[in-house]
Amino acid sequence: MSNRAYNFNAGPAALPLEVLQKAQEELVDYQGIGMSVMEISHRSKEYEQLNEETQELLSELLNIPSGYKTLFLQGGASTQFAMIPLNFLNAGKVSNYIITGSWGKKALKESKLIGETFVSAQPEKFSHVPDISQLQLQNDSAYLHITSNETIEGIQYQQFPDTGSIPLIADMSSDILCRPIDVSQFAMIYAGAQKNLGPSGVTLVVVREDLLEDIPDHIPTMLRYDTHIKANSLYNTPPVYSVYIVNLVLKWIKEKGGLEQIEKINREKTKLIYDVIDESQGFYIGTVDKKDRSIMNIPFRLKDEHLEKQFLKQSEEDGFVGLKGHRSVGGMRASTYNAVPFESCKALSQFMVEFQKRNG
Known part of the structure; x- marks a missing residue:
C-alpha cells in the first residue's frame, strides 16, 4: 500500500500489513460465527481454542522445553516489575539486577519496595552491556x-549470563522473537506485546x-502467577483482541520461516542504517x-540539536514516523522491530x- 507511513515507533509499534489485513477481514465475523472476536465470551470454545493455539505457536517458535507454562497477562511489563519480587523474593533472599538502561532501573525500583535488592552490575554510561564473565552472585x-x-538506549545482550542454579529472569519486551534463544537458560521471560508481538x-x-x-x-490473588497458571490465563476476562492479534503475528513469523529467518532479515535491515552511521565520518x-x-532499536545523534531538529522535521515531511529519541x-x-519492512x-x-549530502 503506497500510503503506508515509514513507521519507526518504539511502541506501540508497526504491525505486519498482512496481519492488519487479516484482522480487517475478520473484524465483524470471526471464523463464520457471526460475531467479532471482540464480542465473544472468553469462556467460549472459540476463544479457548484461540488461547491454546497461541500458546502452541509460541512454544513451537521459541522451542520452549517441557516444564514451562505460558501466560497472557495484563498490566504490561511494568506490572511484572512488581509481580516478580512479590512472588519470588522471599524473606532471607536477595534479588539481583544487572542494569543496562532505563527499563532495568524501573524494574530495580519496584524490587527495592518489596525486599532486599542488589545491583550486580551497572556501567557508568549506558553504552554497553557490562562484563558478565566474572559475575558473582550470592548463595541466598x-x-x-x-x-x-533496552528500548531507549539501544543496548542488546549478545550472550546471556550463566547463573547456574540461580533463576535467570529476563524482560524481553523489545526483542522477543527477533532471534532464536535458548529458553532453558531462563527461569522466566516476559514481554509486553506492543513492540514485537502485537x-x-x-x-x-x-x-x-x-x-x-x-x-x-499473602500475595493478592491477581498478582500471583499460580492463579493464572491454574486458570490457563482465564482467571478473569483476558485481553481477547490483543491475544487474537498476537496469534496472527505468530502465524506471520512462522510463514516467514521462523526465528532464524527473522533474525537474518533483522540483521540485514539494521545493517543498512548502521552502515550509514559508521560511514558518515562523524556526521551521525x-x-x-x-x-x-x-x-531492534537504533539510537543516534547529530553534531548539534539544531541539525537534529532539522533532521526530524524533514524526515516527517518525507513520511517517516517515530524517529525522535526518547525524551530522557x-x-x-x-x-x-520484526514488522518494520x-x-x-x-x-x-x-x-x-x-x-548528510545537503547538510554535511
Missing part, C-alpha cells in the same frame, strides 16, 4: 533479573514451573558500542545519506 539469591534489550494490552510470560513452588500466601554519531548494538536521552531512534529501513538509510 532469589534470582538475577536482566533486560535483554498491540498493547497483553503481556507474555513464560515461566518454569518449579519457580512457583514457594509463592507466599552512534551511541552504543558496536559489540552491543541492538537489532534526546537525539534520534529508529525502532526496527526492509523497504522502510532502506528508505531511511537513503534519506540519511541525502540529508
Whole structure:
C-alpha cells in the first residue's frame, strides 16, 4: 500500500500489513460465527481454542522445553516489575539486577519496595552491556533479573549470563522473537506485546514451573502467577483482541520461516542504517558500542540539536514516523522491530545519506 507511513515507533509499534489485513477481514465475523472476536465470551470454545493455539505457536517458535507454562497477562511489563519480587523474593533472599538502561532501573525500583535488592552490575554510561564473565552472585539469591534489550538506549545482550542454579529472569519486551534463544537458560521471560508481538494490552510470560513452588500466601490473588497458571490465563476476562492479534503475528513469523529467518532479515535491515552511521565520518554519531548494538532499536545523534531538529522535521515531511529519541536521552531512534519492512529501513538509510549530502 503506497500510503503506508515509514513507521519507526518504539511502541506501540508497526504491525505486519498482512496481519492488519487479516484482522480487517475478520473484524465483524470471526471464523463464520457471526460475531467479532471482540464480542465473544472468553469462556467460549472459540476463544479457548484461540488461547491454546497461541500458546502452541509460541512454544513451537521459541522451542520452549517441557516444564514451562505460558501466560497472557495484563498490566504490561511494568506490572511484572512488581509481580516478580512479590512472588519470588522471599524473606532471607536477595534479588539481583544487572542494569543496562532505563527499563532495568524501573524494574530495580519496584524490587527495592518489596525486599532486599542488589545491583550486580551497572556501567557508568549506558553504552554497553557490562562484563558478565566474572559475575558473582550470592548463595541466598532469589534470582538475577536482566533486560535483554533496552528500548531507549539501544543496548542488546549478545550472550546471556550463566547463573547456574540461580533463576535467570529476563524482560524481553523489545526483542522477543527477533532471534532464536535458548529458553532453558531462563527461569522466566516476559514481554509486553506492543513492540514485537502485537498491540498493547497483553503481556507474555513464560515461566518454569518449579519457580512457583514457594509463592507466599499473602500475595493478592491477581498478582500471583499460580492463579493464572491454574486458570490457563482465564482467571478473569483476558485481553481477547490483543491475544487474537498476537496469534496472527505468530502465524506471520512462522510463514516467514521462523526465528532464524527473522533474525537474518533483522540483521540485514539494521545493517543498512548502521552502515550509514559508521560511514558518515562523524556526521551521525552512534551511541552504543558496536559489540552491543541492538537489532531492534537504533539510537543516534547529530553534531548539534539544531541539525537534529532539522533532521526530524524533514524526515516527517518525507513520511517517516517515530524517529525522535526518547525524551530522557534526546537525539534520534529508529525502532526496527520484526514488522518494520526492509523497504522502510532502506528508505531511511537513503534519506540519511541525502540529508548528510545537503547538510554535511
